[in-house]
Amino acid sequence: MTKRRYLIVFMMFLVIAINYMDRVNFAVSIPYIRKDFGFTLSEIGDITFVWGMVYALFNFPGGWIADRLGLRWGVFVAFGWWSIFTIASPFAGTLTGWFIIRGLMGAGEAPIWPFNAKAANSWASPSERSTAYTFAGSGQYLGPAVGSILVGWIIVTLGWEWSFIIFGAAGLLLLPVWIWLVRDTPVSDRRVSREELLLIGNQVRSDEEKIDWAGIKNVFFSRTGFGMLLIYLTFGYILFTFLNWVPSYLFYTFHMDILKSAVWSSLGAFLGFIGFLLSGPFNDRLVRRYDRLTARRIGTAVPMFIAALCVVGSLLTAKSGFGEVTAVLIGLVQLFMNMTVGAWAVNIIDISPNQASTGFVYGIFNGVLNVMGACNSLILTSIASSYGFPVAFGSAIIFMVIFLLSILFVVDRISYESLINHAMQARITGGQAH
Numbered sequence: 224m225t226k227r228r229y230l231i232v233f234m235m236f237l238v239i240a241i242n243y244m245d246r247v248n249f250a251v252s253i254p255y256i257r258k259d260f261g262f263t264l265s266e267i268g269d270i271t272f273v274w275g276m277v278y279a280l281f282n283f284p285g286g287w288i289a290d291r292l293g294l295r296w297g298v299f300v301a302f303g304w305w306s307i308f309t310i311a312s313p314f315a316g317t318l319t320g321w322f323i324i325r326g327l328m329g330a331g332e333a334p335i336w337p338f339n340a341k342a343a344n345s346w347a348s349p350s351e352r353s354t355a356y357t358f359a360g361s362g363q364y365l366g367p368a369v370g371s372i373l374v375g376w377i378i379v380t381l382g383w384e385w386s387f388i389i390f391g392a393a394g395l396l397l398l399p400v401w402i403w404l405v406r407d408t409p410v411s412d413r414r415v416s417r418e419e420l421l422l423i424g425n426q427v428r429s430d431e432e433k434i435d436w437a438g439i440k441n442v443f444f445s446r447t448g449f450g451m452l453l454i455y456l457t458f459g460y461i462l463f464t465f466l467n468w469v470p471s472y473l474f475y476t477f478h479m480d481i482l483k484s485a486v487w488s489s490l491g492a493f494l495g496f497i498g499f500l501l502s503g504p505f506n507d508r509l510v511r512r513y514d515r516l517t518a519r520r521i522g523t524a525v526p527m528f529i530a531a532l533c534v535v536g537s538l539l540t541a542k543s544g545f546g547e548v549t550a551v552l553i554g555l556v557q558l559f560m561n562m563t564v565g566a567w568a569v570n571i572i573d574i575s576p577n578q579a580s581t582g583f584v585y586g587i588f589n590g591v592l593n594v595m596g597a598c599n600s601l602i603l604t605s606i607a608s609s610y611g612f613p614v615a616f617g618s619a620i621i622f623m624v625i626f627l628l629s630i631l632f633v634v635d636r637i638s639y640e641s642l643i644n645h646a647m648q649a650r651i652t653g654g655q656a657h
Contacts, residue, residue, distance in 0.1 A: 240362030268604030275597025281333030286586015304331030306394030354503030361499030375485030438576020450633030459595030477546030498561030522566030
């Protein structure tokens with residue numbers, strides 16, 4: 224039996240890893256960009272906000288684009304687009320130039336998570352879906368773990384401009400490999416054996432399957448859909464706090480040099496990567512042991528509660544001036560918060576009314592997440608400017624509490640199981656459920 228699905232998941236992992244390497248360029252380079260351009264911390268927050276808001280807004284059509292272009296050509300176009308604007312970043316020249324180039328880069332990056340959801344839905348069986356989604360998604364943290372150190376070294380050796388050029392060029396070099404190896408679905412890939420098709424088990428749908436608009440409406444107007452929107456919204460703030468601002472936190476709070484802050488930031492990113500890797504098998508095992516909603520609640524709530532405790536600990540160690548211990552606790556936050564992803568994020572794949580609707584539905588939810596992620600840059604830099612980075616990072620606790628309340632008390636069993644049953648019927652019939 225062939226194992227072509229593993230190759231597709233690995234290719235998605237590479238794409239996501241490079242995507243986040245391209246993003247970490249800016250985070251690590253902030254002190255040098257501020258020095259060369261004379262930007263204030265608030266102006267850096269404005270640049271990050273523009274990127275984040277464009278990225279967020281393009282998630283909404285991005286999911287639809289993912290469904291229309293398909294996995295193969297959709298990723299090719301998006302990957303090439305953001306790689307070109309990564310290379311262009313050092314040539315921005317002015318604050319307005321940075322707004323334009325970072326905004327265009329964000330537009331190209333926007334569909335990456337709808338594409339990952341689409342790949343997991345098309346190429347993985349339900350019992351492997353959390354593992355497939357989270358393994359590919361772990362590139363979100365392995366990319367920065369490796370990228371932070373590489374960017375720090377490139378900055379010290381060649382200058383900050385070259386980190387953007389080198390990483391963007393690496394993305395362009397991967398494009399022909401992607402287009403050669405990847406197909407939209409197992410059915411459209413002649414290299415997939417019949418045994419593997421049967422194992423994946425979702426091949427009753429045709430390429431002409433239509434988006435189920437009535438089913439999508441049911442998702443968004445259900446109590447479960449509202450609860451999931453709250454979860455995505457709050458996780459957006461939590462994620463972007465620890466994804467974008469750790470190097471600046473360590474640099475400005477503990478006065479670490481650029482390479483040291485990059486190394487300690489990479490530790491947090493590496494722990495976040497481990498959390499992603501553990502999340503899939505952890506949550507797939509829970510699904511095999513409990514009913515699906517109970518499993519998703521356990522997989523979401525327990526790790527996030529531990530992450531919140533780690534944030535509290537980091538506030539205490541930062542107050543005492545223990546930079547390295549604070550960096551470790553921040554890394555543990557990223558480990559435990561990412562262990563939740565295989566539960567709540569995969570919920571959206573589970574409740575999407577059919578395969579043709581997956582990219583669109585996921586794009587809406589992920590767009591909400593990233594709108595809050597964009598607002599995070601304004602909120603966090605404002606708090607950091609007035610009270611310091613430790614307090615700014617501590618603000619994530621508020622969103623963690625809302626996150627926990629949403630999965631435990633807002634998402635309800637009746638609407639959740641109704642949406643799951645609708646999606647399962649559509650999978651069996653190969654189209655819209657009735």
